[in-house]
Amino acid sequence: MTTTNEWLDLCSINDLVANSGVCALLKEEQVALFYLPNEQKVFAVGQYDPFGNANVMSRGIIGSKQGQLFVASPLYKQHFLLEDGSCLEDAAISLPVWKTQIINERVMINTA
Amino acid sequence: MNKQNLVVVGNGMVGHQFLQSLADSGQMEQFNVTVFCEEPRLAYDRVYLSSYFSGATADDLAMGHIEEYQSWGLNVLIGEAVISIDRDTQRVHTNKGTTLFYDKLVLATGSFPFVPPVPGHDREHCLVYRTIEDLEAIKASASGAKTGVVVGGGLLGLEAAKAIKDLGLETHVVEFAPRLMAVQLDEGGGDLLRRKIEDLGVQVHTGKNTQQIVDGDDAFHRMEFADGEVLETDLILFSAGIRPRDNLARECGLEVGERGGIVINNNCQTSDEKIYSIGECALWNGRIYGLVAPGYTMAKVVVEQLIGGEKQFLGADMSTKLKLMGIDVASIGDAHGHTKGALNYTYNDQVNGIYKKIVVSETGNELLGAILVGEANDYGTLLQYALNGIKLPANPETLIVPNFGGDDAETGLGVSALPDTAHICSCHDVTKGAIFCSIEAGAQTVCDVKADTKAASGCGGCNQLLTDLVNYELEQRGVEVCTDICEHFAYTREDLYNIIRIEEIKTFESLLSAHGQGHGCEICKPLVGSLLASCWNEYILDTPHVGLQDTNDTFMANMQKDGTYSVVPRVPGGEITPDQLIAIGQVGKKYNLYTKVTGGQRIDLFGARLEQLPTIWKELIDAGMETGHAYGKSLRTVKSCVGSTWCRYGVDDSAGLAIELENRYKGLRAPHKIKFGVSGCTRECAEAQSKDVGIIATEKGWNLYLCGNGGMKPRHGDLFVTDLDKETLIKYIDRFLMFYIKTGKRLQRTSVWMENLEGGLDYLRKVIIDDHLALNETLESQMAHVIDAYECEWKRTLNDEDALKRFRTFVNSEKTDNNIVFIQERGQIRPANEVEKSVAEPIKMMV
Ligand code: SRM
Ligand SMILES: Cc1cc2nc3c(=O)[nH]c(=O)nc-3n(C[C@H](O)[C@H](O)[C@H](O)COP(=O)(O)OP(=O)(O)OC[C@H]3O[C@@H](n4cnc5c(N)ncnc54)[C@H](O)[C@@H]3O)c2cc1C
Ligand code: SF4
Ligand code: FES
Numbered sequence: 001m002t003t004t005n006e007w008l009d010l011c012s013i014n015d016l017v018a019n020s021g022v023c024a025l026l027k028e029e030q031v032a033l034f035y036l037p038n039e040q041k042v043f044a045v046g047q048y049d050p051f052g053n054a055n056v057m058s059r060g061i062i063g064s065k066q067g068q069l070f071v072a073s074p075l076y077k078q079h080f081l082l083e084d085g086s087c088l089e090d091a092a093i094s095l096p097v098w099k100t101q102i103i104n105e106r107v108m109i110n111t112a
Numbered sequence: 113m114n115k116q117n118l119v120v121v122g123n124g125m126v127g128h129q130f131l132q133s134l135a136d137s138g139q140m141e142q143f144n145v146t147v148f149c150e151e152p153r154l155a156y157d158r159v160y161l162s163s164y165f166s167g168a169t170a171d172d173l174a175m176g177h178i179e180e181y182q183s184w185g186l187n188v189l190i191g192e193a194v195i196s197i198d199r200d201t202q203r204v205h206t207n208k209g210t211t212l213f214y215d216k217l218v219l220a221t222g223s224f225p226f227v228p229p230v231p232g233h234d235r236e237h238c239l240v241y242r243t244i245e246d247l248e249a250i251k252a253s254a255s256g257a258k259t260g261v262v263v264g265g266g267l268l269g270l271e272a273a274k275a276i277k278d279l280g281l282e283t284h285v286v287e288f289a290p291r292l293m294a295v296q297l298d299e300g301g302g303d304l305l306r307r308k309i310e311d312l313g314v315q316v317h318t319g320k321n322t323q324q325i326v327d328g329d330d331a332f333h334r335m336e337f338a339d340g341e342v343l344e345t346d347l348i349l350f351s352a353g354i355r356p357r358d359n360l361a362r363e364c365g366l367e368v369g370e371r372g373g374i375v376i377n378n379n380c381q382t383s384d385e386k387i388y389s390i391g392e393c394a395l396w397n398g399r400i401y402g403l404v405a406p407g408y409t410m411a412k413v414v415v416e417q418l419i420g421g422e423k424q425f426l427g428a429d430m431s432t433k434l435k436l437m438g439i440d441v442a443s444i445g446d447a448h449g450h451t452k453g454a455l456n457y458t459y460n461d462q463v464n465g466i467y468k469k470i471v472v473s474e475t476g477n478e479l480l481g482a483i484l485v486g487e488a489n490d491y492g493t494l495l496q497y498a499l500n501g502i503k504l505p506a507n508p509e510t511l512i513v514p515n516f517g518g519d520d521a522e523t524g525l526g527v528s529a530l531p532d533t534a535h536i537c538s539c540h541d542v543t544k545g546a547i548f549c550s551i552e553a554g555a556q557t558v559c560d561v562k563a564d565t566k567a568a569s570g571c572g573g574c575n576q577l578l579t580d581l582v583n584y585e586l587e588q589r590g591v592e593v594c595t596d597i598c599e600h601f602a603y604t605r606e607d608l609y610n611i612i613r614i615e616e617i618k619t620f621e622s623l624l625s626a627h628g629q630g631h632g633c634e635i636c637k638p639l640v641g642s643l644l645a646s647c648w649n650e651y652i653l654d655t656p657h658v659g660l661q662d663t664n665d666t667f668m669a670n671m672q673k674d675g676t677y678s679v680v681p682r683v684p685g686g687e688i689t690p691d692q693l694i695a696i697g698q699v700g701k702k703y704n705l706y707t708k709v710t711g712g713q714r715i716d717l718f719g720a721r722l723e724q725l726p727t728i729w730k731e732l733i734d735a736g737m738e739t740g741h742a743y744g745k746s747l748r749t750v751k752s753c754v755g756s757t758w759c760r761y762g763v764d765d766s767a768g769l770a771i772e773l774e775n776r777y778k779g780l781r782a783p784h785k786i787k788f789g790v791s792g793c794t795r796e797c798a799e800a801q802s803k804d805v806g807i808i809a810t811e812k813g814w815n816l817y818l819c820g821n822g823g824m825k826p827r828h829g830d831l832f833v834t835d836l837d838k839e840t841l842i843k844y845i846d847r848f849l850m851f852y853i854k855t856g857k858r859l860q861r862t863s864v865w866m867e868n869l870e871g872g873l874d875y876l877r878k879v880i881i882d883d884h885l886a887l888n889e890t891l892e893s894q895m896a897h898v899i900d901a902y903e904c905e906w907k908r909t910l911n912d913e914d915a916l917k918r919f920r921t922f923v924n925s926e927k928t929d930n931n932i933v934f935i936q937e938r939g940q941i942r943p944a945n946e947v948e949k950s951v952a953e954p955i956k957m958m959v
Contacts, residue, residue, distance in 0.1 A: 015923035019659035020666070022918070025925040033923075036631075048931070053946060054675035055929050059663040063633030065599070072634035074663035074671055 006112040013105045016042065021058035021071065023047050026109060031098065032058035033107065034071060034082060042107055043082040044098040049073050050087075057095065118143040118418070119204055119214040121194045121360070126391030126407035127220035128155035128176045133415040135184045142419070145186045146212060148204075150193035151243060154178060159404060159570070162275050164247050167820075167828035173244070197364040199384055216386055218414060219361060219374060223354040223392040223402070228263070232325030237332055238348045241272045250349065254279040257346035259331055261285075263322065265292040267434065269351035273314055274437045276349065278873060280831050284315045284343060286335070288352075291318055296432060296443035300460055301485040304467040308439045308486065312874040317343070356393040356400055369395040378424040380414050388414045401428055404570060405538040412541065429499060429538060433484075433491045438871040440488035445481035445498045446471055454480055457509045461486075468512040470494065477503055482512075492577030500534050527581045536578055539570025544581065551585050558582045597858060598635040601628045605639060605783065605858045612643050619644070619656040638662045639858050642745055645781035646853045647894070649901035651908055653915045664743035667919065668905050669725055672718060674932055674943040677725060679705070679717040680742035681732050682778060685752040685770030685790070686713030695735030699728055706940045712749035712787070714740060719941050721928060723921045729906045738904040745859070746781045747788075750774035751799065755792030755809070762792035764809030769838070770798075773807075776842070779902045780849065783856035783865075787822075801829045804862040805845055810834065814841050818848060818876070821863035830866070830873045833881065843892065847880045850891035 010024050016035035024031050030047035047055045052075035060071040062082070069082040079088040085095035099110040120127055131147065134140055149155075154176030164173065181188050194204045197217070205211050225240035227233050237253045240246055254260065260276040262269045265287030277283040285292070291302030292309070306316050321338040328334035331344040356373040367375040367383035373395025380388050380396075391407035392400065401407065406428030416423035433442035449456055453474030460467050466486040473480055479497040484490065490511065497504065497511075505511070532545035542565045550564040558579050562568050568575045596602045601624075603611070608623070617623045620640045624632060632640075641660030645652060652658070652665055664670050669677035681696065696715050700707045706718040720728055729739075741747065752770030756762030770790040780786070789800030790807045799822075800806030806817035806829045813835040820829030833844065856865045869875060878884035909915045921929055933949045934941035 011924040015917070017658060017918060018655065022923045023921065025922045025927060030922070030929070052673065052675075054673065055931050056663070056671070056675040059666065059671070061634040061637055061662065062631065062659065063600075063637065064631035065633065067630065069631060070633075075673070075675075077634060 006110055007101070007108045008111055010100075010107045010109045013042075013102055013107055016107065019062060021060065021062070023055070023058040024107075026098075026111070030055050031109065032071070033100075034058075034062055036062070036069070040102075042100045042102060043069070044100050044109055045071065045080065045082060045085050046095040046097075048095075049075055050093050050095070051076050051078055115142060115144045116215040117213055118145045118216050118218070119212060120145065120147045120218045120220060121204070122220035122222055122357075122391070122393075123147055123149035123151070123155045123176060123188075124220060124222045124391065125155060125158055125175065125404050126222070126411050127218075129408045130218060130220060130390060130411035130414060131176070131181070131184070131186065133412050134418075137415055137419055139419045140184055145184075147181070147186055147188045148192050148194050148206060149176075149188060149190050151245075152191050153244070154181070154188070154190065156244065158242070161241075161244070161247065162271055164244060165251070165275050165278055166830065167826065170244055194360060197360055197387075199364050199366075199387075202386065214386070216388070216418060219382070219387065219389040219393060220391045220407075220411075221357040221360065221393045223356045223400075225350060226353045226355045227350045228322065228352050230322050230324055232333070233350070235325060235333065235348075237346060238325070238350065240350050241268065241275075247275075250276065250347070251279065253347045254281055257281055257332070259284070259345045260347040260349065261335065261343060261345040262349045262351055264351035264353065265289070265316065265318065266295065266351065266353070267293060267432070267436075270309070270436045272349050272351050273309075276347070277312075277314055277437075278830065280834065281347065282315075283313070284317060284345065285309070286320045286322065286337075286343070287316070287318045288321055289318065292316065293441065293443075296447060297441070297483055297485065298448060298469065300458060300469065301441075301443075301467050301483045304460075304465060304485045305436070305439065305441060308465055309437060312437050314437070354392065354400075354402055356395065358393055361387075361389070361393075369398070369400075373400045376410075376425075378426060379417050380410050380425055381417075388417070390414055396425060397427065399427075401430070403428075403430065403432065406430075408539060408570070409541065431495055431498070433488055438875060440484065440486060442482070442484040442488040442491040444483075444491070444495050445479075447481040447483045449481065451480050457512065459509070459512045461514075470508060470512055472504060472508050476508065479504055479508070479511075489576065492574065492580065496530055496534055496577070500531060502529065527577070527584045530581075536581060537565075537567035537570065537574040539574075540566040542567040547578070547581060548585060551582065551589070555582075556586070556591065597639060598633055600624065600630045600632050600636050603627070605643075606855055608640065609643050609647075609854055612640075612647055617644075618648060618650070620660050621656060632660075634662075635858075638665070638745075641665070642781045642783070645746075646898070649779070649781075649898045651903070652905060653909060653912070653918070655914075658915075658918075662743075667722065667725060668739060668743060668909065669720065670743050672943065675722075675929065676718070676932055676943070677720045677722065678742070679720055679725070679728055679732075680710065680714060680740040681737040682740035682774070683714035683749075684774035684778075685750055685767050687752070687767055687771060688714075692735060692737060695732065695737070699731050702731075703728055704934075704941060706942060710742075712742075713751050714749065716742070719934060719943070721921065721932060722919055723928070726910060726916055726919050730910055733904070733907055733910065739906045741779060744779075744781060745784050746779060747774070747777040747786050750777075750788035750790060751803065752790045753792050753797035755790075759792055761795060762809070763811055764792055764814070766790040766792035766798065766807075766809055769807065769814070773842075773845070776899060777845075777849065779905075780853075780898055782849070782853050784859050784861045786849070786862070802826060803829065805829075805848070807841065813837055816841060816844060818873075819862040819866035821861055823861075825863070827863040827867075832873070832877065844880055846895040847888050847891045848876075850895050851876075851879060851887070854891075 018037045021032050021034045031044050032047045034043045047057050049056050056074050059074045070079040072079050080095050085097040087093040101108050156173040193207045195207050196205045202214050225242050260281040261284045262273045263286050265285045273283050273285050292305050323336050323338050325333050325335050328344040332346040335343045358368050358374045361374040362368050374389040376389050376394045376396050382389050390410035410425050413423050413425045431444040449471040454471050456471045458469040469483040471481040482494045530544050534544045550561050555561045555564050561582050568578045637660040700717050708716050710716045750770040750773050752767045755766030787803045788805045789798040789803040791798040791800045792809050801817050802820045802822045808815045815834045816832045817829030818832045821827040933944040935944045
C-alpha cells in the first residue's frame with residue numbers, strides 16, 4: 001500500500017534523455033534515471049557503482065538480455081537489472097531501486 | 113638414494129620437450145641433470161621462426177626459461193657444445209674444456225641445413241634458415257639487396273621465400289625437382305600452388321640444377337644452371353633439405369644410417385643402451401622425421417624409459433597442414449598412392465584455385481591419403497578418417513566435392529564420430545578423451561582447453577578440429593557458441609556494415625527493427641554507433657545516437673576510476689605553440705586539474721567533473737583548440753619527429769606531413785583506435801613502425817608501413833610500399849583505412865586484423881594497389897564524405913542547448929558529487945582511495 005504523500009516530485013520529463021540515463025538528487029541520495037520512451041517507462045536505480053566505488057551508473061548503456069532490461073556499468077561493465085537492481089555477475093550485490101511514475105510531464109519517485 | 117647423472121646434449125625444441133616431460137613426470141629428483149645448449153640462448157620455437165621477421169622477438173619465441181630450468185634443479189650451460197663422447201669412461205667433453213661423467217646420455221642435436229656443394233656456395237650473402245642468428249644475417253644482407261633467391265621449393269623453402277618477400281626483395285624460388293613441395297604434393301597440387309605463388313609475385317623456376325655461383329653483372333651473384341640459363345641475385349638462401357647432426361655419434365662409434373642419422377630402436381636407444389637419441393638427429397626404422405611432433409613423442413618415450421615405464425616409439429604420422437603465403441596446403445598419409453591397389457578421386461577447380469585429392473584403399477573403405485591446395489578446411493576430418501581407419505561413406509568423393517545446398521548432403525565427419533582415443537593434437541599428444549576431460553573439469557572455451565591441454569599450441573595444424581570439437585561438446589552441454597555479435601543481431605560486424613551501407617540505414621532503431629531483436633546492449637549499441645559514424649559521420653550526440661555511445665563518447669572525455677573525466681585537446685603531430693601551452697596551463701590551473709604529457713605527444717588534463725566539461729572546453733576552443741578524440745575508437749594521434757626542418761639528418765618534412773594527416777583523418781571512427789607515426793629519416797624517432805600507419809621519409813619519397821601495434825602485443829608494421837609521392841601515399845592510406853573499417857572485427861586493431869587477413873600483406877597490396885576488388889573508387893569517395901562531414905564535436909556541443917543539459921551532475925540540483933575527493937601529491941591532485949576518503953579533508957574544488 002502506498003499513499004500519495006510518499007511520492008516525491010523529482011524532475012521534469014524534459015530533463016531525461018531518451019534511451020539513456022541522467023542523475024537526480026533525492027534528498028542526499030543519488031538516483032540514476034533511465035527513460036525508455038517506447039515502453040513509456042522511467043526506471044530509478046542507485047547511482048553508486050558498488051564495484052567501481054564511484055557515482056556513475058546513469059552514464060552506463062541500457063540494454064536487454066533475454067528480454068530483461070539492464071544497465072551496464074560504464075566503469076567495469078557489470079550488468080544490473082533495471083527492474084530490481086540485481087547484478088547478473090554477482091548474486092550477492094544489487095543496486096537500490098525506486099518506483100516511478102510520470103504525472104503531467106513530471107517524474108515522481110516513491111520514497112516508501 | 114644415489115642420483116643418476118643425466119646429460120642432455122642439445123636444447124632445441126625436442127631437447128626442451130624432454131626436460132619439460134621429465135619435470136611433468138615428477139621424477140626429476142632422481143637425476144642430476146646437465147644440459148648443454150650450443151646456441152647462445154635456450155630453446156625457442158623454430159616452427160614460428162619466420163614470425164621473427166614480422167616483429168616477434170627472441171623472447172616471444174623462447175620455450176626454455178632459465179628461472180624455470182633452475183626451479184627444476186637443472187644445471188644448464190648456455191653457449192657450450194659437446195665435442196666428443198668417450199663411451200668407455202662414460203664421459204663427454206666440451207668446447208670449453210668441461211668433462212662430465214654420465215650414467216645416461218640423451219643426444220638431441222637436431223639437424224643442420226644442407227647446402228649443395230656447388231662452386232660458389234660459400235660466397236658472401238649465401239645464407240641458410242634455421243636459427244635466430246641466421247635470420248639476423250638474412251636481415252642484414254637483405255638491407256642492401258634488391259633480389260633474393262631461395263634454393264629449394266619444399267616446405268621450408270617456400271616459408272623462407274615468403275620471409276624475404278616480406279623484407280621487400282624481388283623473390284625467386286629455384287627448385288631441382290619438376291614441381292614444388294614434391295614430397296607432399298602431386299603434379300596437380302604442385303601446379304596450382306605454383307600458380308598461386310606466382311600470382312603473389314614470387315617467381316618459380318622448377319627443374320633447375322644449379323652448377324655454379326659467380327659474380328653477377330647487375331647483382332651481387334649470378335647463378336648458372338645446367339640448362340644454360342642464368343639468374344642474377346643479391347642474396348641466396350639455401351633451403352635444400354636438412355641433414356642430421358650425427359657427428360658426435362659417428363665419431364664415438366655409435367651406429368649411424370647410410371645417409372646419416374643416429375640409429376635408434378623403439379626405446380629410442382642408440383646402439384649403446386646408455387645413450388638415447390631423439391628429434392631430428394635420430395633415425396628410426398630407416399627414417400628421419402623432420403617435424404616436431406614425432407620428436408616430442410620420442411622425448412616422452414625416453415622419459416618413460418628412464419623412470420621405468422614401457423612406452424615405445426612406433427613411428428609417427430607425417431601429415432602436414434600449413435599456410436604458405438596465405439595459401440592453404442595440406443598433405444595426409446599416402447598422398448602419392450603408393451599403397452598397392454590404391455585409387456584416387458580428384459577435384460580440380462581452376463576458377464577458384466582449389467585442388468583436392470583423396471587416395472582410398474582398393475576396397476574403397478579406407479582413406480589412405482589426401483592432398484589439399486587452396487582450401488584445407490577438410491584437413492581435420494580427412495586426417496581423422498586416415499588415422500583412425502574410420503569407414504568411408506559410400507561415395508567417398510562427397511568428402512571433397514563442394515556441397516551446393518542439398519539439405520542432407522552433410523558429409524563432413526561429425527566430430528562425434530571420432531573415437532575417444534582419436535589424436536586431435538599430435539604435437540602434444542592430446543586425444544579427444546583428454547579434451548572431454550578438460551571440459552568436464554570446467555573448461556568453458558577453446559582458449560581454456562588450449563591452456564589446459566596444450567592442444568594446438570605446437571604447429572597449430574589441429575586448431576580447426578580442436579575448435580570444432582570443443583564447440584560441438586559445449587553445444588551438447590547447452591553452452592552457446594556462435595559468431596553473432598550479440599543476442600540482438602545474428603550478424604557479424606562486417607555484415608552489419610554492409611547492411612548499413614546498402615540500405616542506407618541512419619539510426620540504430622531502424623537497424624534493430626529491420627534486422628535485430630530486443631533492446632540492444634553494451635556490445636551492439638556502441639558497435640552500431642561506430643558503424644553509423646564511419647559511414648555517415650553524423651553528430652554523435654544527436655537524439656537517435658546518444659544512447660548508443662560508451663560513456664567516453666557520450667561525454668566526449670575519458671572516464672577515470674573515480675567518475676571524473678580527462679580532457680585531451682588535439683595537438684596535431686605534437687606541434688604546439690607557446691600560446692596554446694599557456695592556454696592549456698591556464699585551464700589546468702583554474703580548474704585544479706592534474707596535468708600530464710601523454711604517451712601520444714599531447715597533454716591530458718585529469719580530474720574534471722562532469723559539469724565542468726563544457727566550460728573547460730569553451731575556454732580551450734576559444735584558445736583555438738579542438739577535441740582530440742582521446743575517447744573515441746577513432747584516429748588518436750599522428751606522432752611525428754621534428755624532421756628536416758630542424759633536424760640535421762632529416763630528409764623530409766615529417767612534422768608537416770604528420771599535421772596534414774592528423775587533420776585529414778581526425779574524427780574517423782573505426783573498429784578500434786588508429787595511430788599513425790611519421791619519421792623524417794630511418795633513425796625513426798617517431799617510432800612509426802609501431803603504429804597502425806607508419807611513414808618514414810626516404811631520399812626518394814615516403815615508405816609506408818601498415819598494421820604495426822604497440823600496446824599489449826607489439827607488432828612491427830609491414831613495409832607495404834616504398835618511395836611514394838605524397839599524393840599516392842594519401843590515396844593508399846584512404847583506401848587502407850576504409851577497407852579496414854569495412855572488414856575489421858569489433859575492437860580489432862589493424863595488427864590483429866592483418867594477422868587474420870586471408871592472403872596477408874600480398875592480398876592487401878592487391879586490393880589497395882592493383883584494385884583487385886574494384887573497390888578503390890568507392891573507398892576513396894567514402895573517405896571523402898567522412899572528411900567533408902568533420903566538425904569538432906565539442907564546438908558543436910557548446911552550441912547545442914539540449915546536448916549541454918546532459919552535462920549536469922544532477923538534473924535537479926546544483927550540488928556536486930561529494931564522493932569525488934582529491935589528495936595532493938607531487939604538487940598536483942589525485943583521486944583519494946577509499947581509506948583516505950573516510951578521513952581526509954577534501955581539497956577545495958573549483959565550482
Ligand atoms: C592517457 C594515456 C596514458 C598516458 O598518460 O600517457 C593512455 C590512457 C589509456 N589507454 Fe593507452 N594511453 C595513452 C597512450 C597509449 C600508447 C602510446 C601511443 O599512443 O603512442 C599506447 C601504445 C600504442 C598502441 O596503441 O599501439 C597505448 C596502448 C593502449 C592499449 C593497448 C592497445 C593494444 O592494441 O594493445 C589500451 C587497451 C585498449 O585499447 O584496449 C589502452 C587504453 C587506454 C585507456 C583507455 C585505459 C582505460 O580503459 O582507461 C586509457 C584512457 C585513459 C584516459 O582517460 O585517457 N592503451 N596507449 C595515453 C594517451 C595518448 C593520447 O595522447 O591520446
Ligand atoms: C623455419 C622453420 C619452420 C619449421 N616449421 C615446422 C612446422 O611447421 N612443423 C613442424 O613440425 N616442424 C617445423 N620445422 C622443423 C622443426 O623446427 C624441427 O623439427 C625441430 O626444431 C626439431 O627439434 P630438435 O630439438 O630435434 O632440433 P633443433 O631444434 O635443431 O635443436 C637442436 C639443438 O641442439 C644444439 N646442438 C647440436 N649439437 C650440439 C652439441 N654438440 N652440443 C650442444 N648443443 C648442440 C643445436 O645448436 C640446436 O640448438 C621447422 C623448422 C624451421 C627451421
Ligand atoms: S627521425 Fe630522428 S633523425 Fe630523422 S629527422 Fe626525425 S628526429 Fe631527425
Ligand atoms: S597438431 Fe600441432 S599443435 Fe596440435
